[in-house]
Amino acid sequence: MGAEHKIRNAMEVAEEAREEGIFVIPSSPLTLDISLPLPLLKPRVTGLCRELFKKWSHLDDSCFSIETVSGGITNLLLKLSVREDNGNDAFVTVRMYGPNTEYVIDRKQELLALPYLSAAGFGAELLGVFGNGMVQSFINARTLSPSDMTKPKLAAEIARQLCKFHQVEIPGSKEPQLWNDIFKFLESASALKFDDSEKQMKYDTISFREVSDAVKELKVLTDLLHAPVVYAHNDLLSGNLMRNDDEEKLYFIDFEYGSYSYRGYDIANHFNEYAGFDCDYSLYPDKDAQYHFFRNYLQADKPNEVTDKDLEALYIETNTFRLASHLFWGLWALIQAKMSPIDFDYLGYFFLRYSEYKKQKEMCFSLAQRYISGS
Known part of the structure; x- marks a missing residue:
């Protein structure tokens, strides 16, 4: 299964969720290469977030900074900091799925469950989905x-x-x-x-x-x-x-x-x-x-x-x-x-x-x- 499979899943799930009235969130078919070093990954992540969140579409590169939160044995989690027009910093996390994890994880089930778990007070809020990952609110915790x-x-x-x-x-x-x-x-x-x-x-x-x-x-x-x-x-x-x-x-x-x-x-x-x-x-x-x-x-x-x-x-x-x-x-x-x-x-x-x-x-x-x- 290649990237095409994962893109199709992300887009299908977002569309199904809209039809069922579960959530309405921005989605993009873009995929990010988890193997890239952070300096090469940054412009791709910022470009993705500009596409997903229109309020950031006009901001230049200097308004964005990125750091690795974790690199476990399945996914890569990044923290994106954004200096907004009002001078305040906004924070989101970008979670990139590990390659081939669709063999062991039902991403469709995960995305459909997230809004209910979030509404019950668990985890971060789902803000957007893309071809091989998701963007969520940032949790300030250790x-x-x-x-x-x-x-x-x-x-x-x-x-x-x-x-x-x-x-x-x-x-x-x-x-x-x-x-x-x-x-x-x-x-x-x-x-x-x-x-x-x-x-x-x-x-x-x-x-x-x-x-x-x-x-x-x-x-x-x-x-x-x-x-x-x-x-x-x-x-x-x-x-x-x-x-x-x-x-x-x-x-x-x-x-x-x-x-x-x-x-x-x-x-x-x-x-x-x-x-x-x-x-x-x-x-x-x-x-x-x-x-x-x-x-x-x-x-x-x-x-x-x-x-x-x-x-x-x-x-x-x-x-x-x-x-x-x-x-x-x-x-x-x-x-x-x-x-x-x-x-x-x-x-x-x-x-x-x-x-x-x-x-x-x-x-x-x-x-x-x-x-x-x-x-």
């Missing part, structure tokens, strides 16, 4: 680190916000997408060919029959839990959490993996991210830390009144879906290892996630099976 998420006060704040997030209603099918996505990733990941012989050798050591059996077995087990289905963030790592410490305000950002999914999966995925990209799973929260999070998630106004029964149920649910998170991101990483030009050891990341799945499987399965049987 990005959290994995160690921030472990602090009891912040953990409680994240839990309360996540509960509110899970109550947002997004139009369309309410069917959970987790297992559909995992099976789709499995199909794609099991049919890859690498030009790099060393990568191919590592890839060939993977038993996809074993992985397939693991996916099917876990799905059967999680189905027995009858976990609540919510609109989930699905990627609540530290880089997607921002906080303005002066205002004591927490922000969730980047909803590109958002979909209807299982409550326990979203929480478990967040807990797995305590490990950071180094995958130090010794940092996964212990039972006391999880219960602190659950109390604030289940009953923010009176966390100490949550019943032991409710705590246990959410503990079992979360720690069963903990395994699904490892399978999802492990298979995701295999596809990225083939498709992404970003310098990151995606293949190694698969082995880290799958290894942790195998390490935790017996304990997690045992917990769930005892709970289901009532013993």
Whole structure:
């Protein structure tokens, strides 16, 4: 899939959204080359914003400045500062999608969900879309680190916000997408060919029959839990959490993996991210830390009144879906290892996630099976 596919998606989504009365925002078919150095990228970004926002169309280059906010393993985020006619500075963020991310991300779903999430107080306001990205309002806050998420006060704040997030209603099918996505990733990941012989050798050591059996077995087990289905963030790592410490305000950002999914999966995925990209799973929260999070998630106004029964149920649910998170991101990483030009050891990341799945499987399965049987 090339740039043409992404342009068509962006334009189609903007048009569908207008027809459905969801939002009316400026759109452009232009695409930006994420691989360009910042000095070469600046005139293209400013030209795009002049086209999208007519109030800036007459401003010369000296009125614009640009800096990198982040360059993660999926997207590039830029901060654009604009000196307006009144002498004040306006700020927006320009998010450029990583190359080939349409293989693992439903951009149409993301764009359709954004206005509803923004109206509910989550994330930045969507201001415009272009061929391979979007322009949003600037959030004046710091990005959290994995160690921030472990602090009891912040953990409680994240839990309360996540509960509110899970109550947002997004139009369309309410069917959970987790297992559909995992099976789709499995199909794609099991049919890859690498030009790099060393990568191919590592890839060939993977038993996809074993992985397939693991996916099917876990799905059967999680189905027995009858976990609540919510609109989930699905990627609540530290880089997607921002906080303005002066205002004591927490922000969730980047909803590109958002979909209807299982409550326990979203929480478990967040807990797995305590490990950071180094995958130090010794940092996964212990039972006391999880219960602190659950109390604030289940009953923010009176966390100490949550019943032991409710705590246990959410503990079992979360720690069963903990395994699904490892399978999802492990298979995701295999596809990225083939498709992404970003310098990151995606293949190694698969082995880290799958290894942790195998390490935790017996304990997690045992917990769930005892709970289901009532013993």
